[in-house]
Amino acid sequence: MSRRISLIAVALPTVAILASCTLQRSSSSASGALASSARADDHMAHMNAADLSLPAMRSSGVQQGIAGLPASTNTAPARLKASPRHAEWVKIAWDAGSADSIMAWVVYPASPNSRAKAPVVVVVHEIFGLSTWVRGVADQVAADGFIAIAPDFLSKVRGGPSSVELPADSARKLIAGVNAADRNRAIAAAANYGMMLPSAQQKYAVIGYCWGGQTVFMHAVNGGLKGFSGGVAFYGLPYTTGGTPATATTAAVPASINTDSIAKISKPVLLLNGSKDARIAAAMPALDSIMKAMKKDYSGTNYDGATHGFLRAQDDPKATRDEAEEAANLAATKDGWPKTIAFLKKNLGVK
Numbered sequence: 152m153s154r155r156i157s158l159i160a161v162a163l164p165t166v167a168i169l170a171s172c173t174l175q176r177s178s179s180s181a182s183g184a185l186a187s188s189a190r191a192d193d194h195m196a197h198m199n200a201a202d203l204s205l206p207a208m209r210s211s212g213v214q215q216g217i218a219g220l221p222a223s224t225n226t227a228p229a230r231l232k233a234s235p236r237h238a239e240w241v242k243i244a245w246d247a248g249s250a251d252s253i254m255a256w257v258v259y260p261a262s263p264n265s266r267a268k269a270p271v272v273v274v275v276h277e278i279f280g281l282s283t284w285v286r287g288v289a290d291q292v293a294a295d296g297f298i299a300i301a302p303d304f305l306s307k308v309r310g311g312p313s314s315v316e317l318p319a320d321s322a323r324k325l326i327a328g329v330n331a332a333d334r335n336r337a338i339a340a341a342a343n344y345g346m347m348l349p350s351a352q353q354k355y356a357v358i359g360y361c362w363g364g365q366t367v368f369m370h371a372v373n374g375g376l377k378g379f380s381g382g383v384a385f386y387g388l389p390y391t392t393g394g395t396p397a398t399a400t401t402a403a404v405p406a407s408i409n410t411d412s413i414a415k416i417s418k419p420v421l422l423l424n425g426s427k428d429a430r431i432a433a434a435m436p437a438l439d440s441i442m443k444a445m446k447k448d449y450s451g452t453n454y455d456g457a458t459h460g461f462l463r464a465q466d467d468p469k470a471t472r473d474e475a476e477e478a479a480n481l482a483a484t485k486d487g488w489p490k491t492i493a494f495l496k497k498n499l500g501v502k
Contacts, residue, residue: 278326302341363387374415386459386460390409
């Protein structure tokens, strides 16, 4: 199927962004109000060097990965090249009257019933930008029966919408300039574009990875648009409240999940993480307790031995092989992706 560039700018309704969603970490003041922050991604501040470096892609020939699962980093190019699904680049207006546009990769499901309408899934990329791998994830989302839209959240800060893939290091540096309000605006613009397609149902969900996983929580706290039905966060946490440093007489108080923001979540959320990402794994018990206490529709899974970015890594070999880690990442993918699709189908009403 040909991949054409469709330069489409659609008028979208203005999206109201809650003031409490303009940052990732709240202040620890008595009022509990969320304070503004210069850092666009507190999530990144605690990632290790391996997580901040995208592994080099190695040629896998015609290998396309495992059918029914998203491709890995190494198998994504071949998967995209062989995909039977129609995919295209589109430009989407940020909102009504905006001169700025977002570039997005859209993939349509191949349905035996040409009149069947599908719900929309917005795919939020990692700190590495809208990569070939993320487009491969969108292709698998479409293979599973949804209209997949992967917007380039860097469209504005990179100087304008483009279908040219940025080097991972460049994307990582630029992404610090994308604040929480623009993350929600980008999701809203992509979701609206999708829901206004003739082949779409008027409901959507969001899935995201790393920086994108945190963005999923932000959108759930924000409340989304009419039609928002839930989100899947891969290795990303919600807003946290900053801790306090130790003094000569008092112990340090660690950062914690911000309960005020969690209280605003009204749609189902699923969190999937690898246990080797201790930063997120350590926070999951508290998050689970808060979600249960607030009677939220939430489930979290922490996969033993899997890494941050396990869905991308799978069993792709690193320069220094770790076969146990590769096996754990692949096992997490084989369990996590069916969980993701089951979640999407349930909450988007797909049988």
